[in-house]
Amino acid sequence: xxxxxxxxxxxxxxxxxxxxxxxxxxxxxxxxxxxxxxxxxxxxxxxxxxxxxxxxxxxxxxxxxxxxxxxxxxxxxxxxxxxxxxxxxxxxxxxxxxxxxxxxxxxxxxxxxxxxxxxxxxxxxxxxxxxxxxxxxxxxxxxxxxxxxxxxxxxxxxxxxxxxxxxxxxxxxxxxxxxxxxxxxxxxxxxxxxxxxxxxxxxxxxxxxxxxxxxxxxxxxxxxxxxxxxxxxxxxxxxxxxxxxxxxxxxxxxxxxxxxxxxxxxxxxxxxxxxxxxxxxxxxxxxxxxxxxxxxxxxxxxxxxxxxxxxxxxxxxxxxxxxxxxxxxxxxxxxxxxxxxxxxxxxxxxxxxxxxxxxxxxxxxxxxxxxxxxxxxxxxxxxxxxxxxxxxxxxxxxxxxxxxxxxxxxxxxxxxxxxxxx
Numbered sequence: 297x298x299x300x301x302x303x304x305x306x307x308x309x310x311x312x313x314x315x316x317x318x319x320x321x322x323x324x325x326x327x328x329x330x331x332x333x334x335x336x337x338x339x340x341x342x343x344x345x346x347x348x349x350x351x352x353x354x355x356x357x358x359x360x361x362x363x364x365x366x367x368x369x370x371x372x373x374x375x376x377x378x379x380x381x382x383x384x385x386x387x388x389x390x391x392x393x394x395x396x397x398x399x400x401x402x403x404x405x406x407x408x409x410x411x412x413x414x415x416x417x418x419x420x421x422x423x424x425x426x427x428x429x430x431x432x433x434x435x436x437x438x439x440x441x442x443x444x445x446x447x448x449x450x451x452x453x454x455x456x457x458x459x460x461x462x463x464x465x466x467x468x469x470x471x472x473x474x475x476x477x478x479x480x481x482x483x484x485x486x487x488x489x490x491x492x493x494x495x496x497x498x499x500x501x502x503x504x505x506x507x508x509x510x511x512x513x514x515x516x517x518x519x520x521x522x523x524x525x526x527x528x529x530x531x532x533x534x535x536x537x538x539x540x541x542x543x544x545x546x547x548x549x550x551x552x553x554x555x556x557x558x559x560x561x562x563x564x565x566x567x568x569x570x571x572x573x574x575x576x577x578x579x580x581x582x583x584x585x586x587x588x589x590x591x592x593x594x595x596x597x598x599x600x601x602x603x604x605x606x607x608x609x610x611x612x613x614x615x616x617x618x619x620x621x622x623x624x625x626x627x628x629x630x631x632x633x634x635x636x637x638x639x640x641x642x643x644x645x646x647x648x649x650x651x652x653x654x655x656x657x658x659x660x661x662x663x664x665x666x667x668x669x670x671x672x673x674x675x676x677x678x679x680x681x682x683x684x685x686x687x688x689x690x691x692x693x694x695x696x697x698x699x700x701x702x703x704x705x706x707x708x709x710x711x712x713x714x715x716x717x718x
Contacts, residue, residue: 563626
């Protein structure tokens with residue numbers, strides 16, 4: 297038995313019909329729908345082209361066998377190659393045909409479930425670190441409780457749509473070239489692709505024949521510790537309902553907002569900490585960081601260790617919780633920024649004595665250049681220079697700071713984290 301019988305139905309023959317029976321049926325249909333015989337019918341030309349294309353496919357053993365085995369998908373190359381059905385339509389007056397997935401379309405497969413609802417949801421880094429549970433009200437399409445999704449009042453039955461003749465789609469014509477008209481299929485606007493329609497008096501009073509009504513539901517979204525930016529949380533079956541198929545899902549896509557203090561790279565965290573010149577030279581023992589869960593992170597530098605600008609340390613096990621293994625954590629990297637004292641402080645100390653304690657100043661380079669020009673000392677904002685195009689590189693002014701930190705969350709969308717069904 298062929299997997300698809302639509303072309304046979306168009307010609308009004310059985311899938312077991314012989315070559316002669318198919319030919320006779322086509323001649324009868326072609327005469328019935330010929331545009332010359334139906335001058336007052338604007339859809340006659342399109343139907344005639346449809347019959348001709350169906351006969352072209354079923355009259356050749358190769359294409360008929362491909363169609364019987366795989367349906368229109370096989371002819372469109374979906375199964376082991378095959379010819380494009382649009383090429384067949386080009387043989388008949390320059391018409392082309394859109395083999396889409398709309399209702400009733402050639403090669404269209406009935407959806408196995410309702411449409412999913414994809415909802416972006418903003419979260420903070422604290423939410424992803426600590427976890428969070430959110431209850432929210434959602435609105436969805438639900439099957440009408442009065443007519444059980446039939447759209448009809450009582451035992452009323454829908455009638456075949458007059459506009460699309462029960463197919464669920466109609467032809468749309470467009471100019472595709474000189475002396476060439478393209479024909480494609482579009483969902484019938486009269487019956488919304490159903491192929492049938494209820495009379496006004498036969499429609500359900502509650503849903504007005506639409507089969508579904510709006511319904512508010514209460515859902516709980518569970519954000520687990522260690523989840524990532526762009527990760528999806530699926531509420532299975534919580535989406536819109538449609539007659540005859542299971543409801544779709546509600547899919548929340550997590551969108552992490554930028555954090556003021558921390559950057560994330562996978563399971564690791566990065567932060568910058570400002571220390572004084574005194575701490576850089578003589579060490580420190582204090583709380584450097586207030587973490588995402590409110591804890592203070594106390595660090596003591598080794599005696600005699602001088603901290604240089606841009607140096608970093610790592611606090612093992614103080615990074616992000618690992619998703620599904622929250623007791624395991626990544627690392628926290630701390631980059632030091634050294635705050636130089638201001639002029640006010642310098643005015644309070646003995647400059648000569650301080651200068652004697654500090655390392656000596658550098659002298660002019662040797663050998664001295666033959667030409668030396670004097671430049672004005674003028675303060676500037678390095679941010680202005682960052683926006684210019686310098687031949688060295690785009691990170692000429694970065695000097696290895698946190699701007700070079702790579703964030704795994706900024707990778708291509710193809711590497712999205714796994715979905716979690718709730």
